[in-house]
Amino acid sequence: MRPSATDRPPLPKRRPRGQAVLGAALIAAPLLLALLGPWFAGEPGPRGVSFTLGDGPWPGTDFMGREVWRQVLLGGRSVVVTAVVATALAYLIALPIGLAAALTHRPRVEEALMRPWDVLLAIPSLLLLLIVATLLSPGPAGLALIVALINVPDALRVIRATAADAASRPAVEAMRMQGESWWRMAVGYVGRSITRVLAADAGVRLTGALYLVATAAFLGVGISPDAADWAVMVDRNRTGLFIQPWAVVIPALLIVALTTGTNLLCDASLARRAVRKGGT
Secondary structure, X not given: XXXXXXXXOOOOOHHXXXXXXXXXXXXXXXXXXXXXXXXXXOOOOOOOOOOOOOOOOOOOEOOOOOEHHHHHHHHHHHXXXXXXXXXXXXXXXXXHHHHHHXXXXXXXXXXXXXXXXXXXXXXXXXXXXXXXXXXXXXOHHHHHHHHHHHHHHHHHHHHHHHHHHHHOOHHHHHHHXXXXXXXXXXXXXXXXXXXXXXXXXXXXXXXXXXXXXXXXXXXXXXXXXXXXXXXXXXXXXXXXXXXXXXXXXXXXXXXXXXXXXXXXXHHHHHHHHHHHHHHO
């Protein structure tokens, strides 16, 4: 017997909205600074004394005597753009391979598609980052490609496992019997069936990309050691943390807010879809 509307448990309507508001609030400042900051940074002033606090414009100067606030305005674009581009590239590579592996009925084809990427899982991401960066000496574009390739194996396994469940449904078999094109089956049906999982995975993948981009900046890979970059600011100014804390705290908080807010927005989006599905 189907339960009536009064017998159903109350749906969590407020929690997704609260998560969305909190997530949007957290990512608003980092994104605005990354997108609009360089327009308001102005011309560089004369360099002063390193690690000053309170002398001149707040919040003082960094390890090279530059204004911290100007470096904050300039430093977000490289981190955010590189991480977003790397995440998009990872899905552009992983999605067609994962869908092809899930829809094929030939084990050898699936092995050929999946196993080369599985080898990368045995190599720690930081070690792989250092090895490839040493061989290629990349700039920001090369760094985005390296980070994308590091994220492909994990994204590929998630896509393949989720798509395999959707590909085994009777609807896909019916589409095969009717002679539907591979594109219609893979993208039109299976791809649409895994959008919720992809949305959840995107937040994790972007967080991982931000972590790798920031780590690369700490190590001086792909980014100049004195570049205006939030991750570089955290690394280069940590020696003067107790003298000039703002040069480390401000960029670190912006990176944390961006990653946390992204995950909250993804969770809220999934929760809203679950509420709508449960209410129908």
